Amino acid sequence: MTAAAAAVVPSEAYAGYLDCLTDADEFAATEMAIDLLDAGVPAERVLLDLVAPAQAEVGERWARNEWSVAQEHAATHISEQVIAAVVAHVKPASTRGRVVVACMDGEWHALPPRLVAEVLRLRGWQVTFLGASVPAAHLVSYLHRHDAHAVALACALPMRLPHAHRMIEACRRSDVPVVVGGRGFGADGRWARRLGVAWAPDAPAAAELIADERALRAVPPAQLAHLADDEYTSLVRRRAELIDSGLARLRERVPAVRAYTPAQVDATVSDLGHIVDFLAAAVYVDDASLFTEFVEWLAEILVSRGVPAGAVALPLEHYAVALRDFPRAERVLAQGRAAIRH
Ligand code: B12
Incomplete structure (x- = not known):
């Protein structure tokens, strides 16, 4: 293979790697990744063009109910091993x-930020990877004890955004600049902008931002004036x-439940x-699209597992009545119900 041809991950290597994940063959997967390094593919490309998309594909297969949770867990474990082997090989x-x-408190998707860390x-940074679900107080005390240039926080699930915001604020009080990323902030990072924090779509963009401290600190303020209405706090209290x-409503209306x-x-x-x-x-974050994207996803997941879409519509209907004194929540629920009606 010439150096130019080796600069990217060939599509047949990607397909072969997916087969290794399908067969849960850890050693063959690691060997394929190391072979690519030996053929001249940069380690960063192996991580981002082989491991990352394969891991996303694993998720799609699970979502379509083609793969069990056990198959997904086995594949995720292999991805973790491959990442470690690639970086150890390069030293x-x-x-x-x-x-x-x-990862934010309550966030167990540690693999995407692990890719960012590696x-x-x-690129020469001295990285401390704290892994999944780090409580805010522990992160802050760690930052106090170690002189960090920046902290990168991951959130894969938008439902964790309120926690993410608290965590970002806690880091800021320690005067450590923060960059966030992960699917939880929206595909275009729009919820990071709402929270007033620097966002990067992927690992290379995060690396560029971290290298430019001025850009990292120059973020417009959060747009959260709507929180003054207390709807969020009251909703959480009624969780x-x-x-x-x-559940009682589902039992009453759906005999199978x-x-x-x-x-x-x-x-x-x-x-x-x-x-x-x-x-x-x-x-x-005052954005109904966060909820509509979720209910569409949930309806798809449940339907692919033989549960009728009505199982999502019914609780939304119930919550619209229970929360009639919450005008913003009511609007969000109305859009969620409309989204699954089509
Ligand atoms: C593996 C996995 C898990 C594993 C995580 C193991 C681990 N060690 O990471 C486990 C089993 C724990 C898990 C649990 C759950 N999961 Co999950 N999981 C996944 C899966 C299959 C892969 C994640 C991944 O590694 N993706 C590959 C990475 C590379 O892609 P990426 O996330 O887009 O990352 C890129 C960028 O976003 C960015 N980036 C990512 N993080 C960061 C961080 C920073 C700081 C920066 C700058 C950039 C950045 O850079 C990356 C590389 O370019 C995804 C499916 C998917 N398609 O991603 C679902 C997925 C994220 N999970 C999902 C769900 C629903 C869950 C559960 C709620 C399931 C359940 N019912 O219990 C729980 C929640 C657990 C929790 N509280 O966190 C959904 C989320 C859907 C939604 N609407 O929000 C997904 C999308 C699956 C799906 N297709 O439906 N999951």
Whole structure:
């Protein structure tokens, strides 16, 4: 292979790597990644053009109910091993300051920020990767003890945005500039702008931003004046009651729900919790699209698993009545209901 041809990940290598994930063949997957490095493909490209899209494809297969959670977990584990092997193979030297990379409190999608952490390491930063679900107080005390140039915070689920905001504010009080990323901030980063924080769409963009401290600190203020109406706080206070009454409503209206096994009841309670949390997050950032994108996704997931779309419509209808004194939540729910009607 010539150096020019080796600069990118060939499509057949990508297909072969996906087969390794399908077969849960950790050693073959690692070997393929190392072979690409040996053929001259830069480590950053192996991480971003092989591991990252394959991992996203894993998610699509799970969403379509083609892959079980066990298959997804096996593939994610292999991706983690491959990332470690690629970086260990290159052994990058650290020549720049320290960057701390962490997931928001309650956020278990550690693999995407791990990719960001390793790209930063490959570009010479001294990186501390704190992994999944880091409580804000622990992150802040870590930042106090270590002189960090910047902190990169990940959020994959938009329902965690209110927590993300608290965490961003806590880091700012320590005077450490923050960059955020991940699917949770919206495909175009619009909810990061709402929270008034620097956002990067991917690892290379994050690396460029971190290298430019002025740009990192020059962010317009948050646009959250709507929070003065207290709807978000009141909604969160009613979370448990909304889940209980949503389940009672489903039992009353859908006979099959009355015969659910304990595991099915748990899954339903978890879905209702997500509905309330996504609704609260949409109210927090004052953007109904956060909720409509979620209910469309949930309806698709449930339908692909044989649950009727009505199982999503019914709780939304119930919440619209229960929350009639919450004008913003009511608007968000109305748009959510319209989205799954088509
Ligand atoms: C693996 C996985 C998990 C694993 C995570 C393991 C791990 N160690 O990371 C586990 C099993 C824990 C998990 C759990 C859940 N998951 Co999940 N998960 C995924 C999956 C399949 C892959 C994530 C991934 O690695 N993607 C590949 C990366 C590289 O892509 P990316 O996220 O877009 O990242 C790029 C950019 O966004 C950016 N970026 C990402 N992070 C950061 C951070 C910073 C600082 C910066 C600057 C940039 C940046 O750079 C990256 C590279 O360019 C995705 C599907 C998918 N398509 O991504 C679902 C997905 C994210 N999960 C989803 C869901 C719903 C869940 C659960 C709620 C499921 C459940 N019912 O319990 C839980 C929630 C757990 C929690 N509280 O966090 C949904 C979210 C849908 C939505 N509407 O929000 C997805 C999209 C699946 C799907 N197709 O429906 N999940």
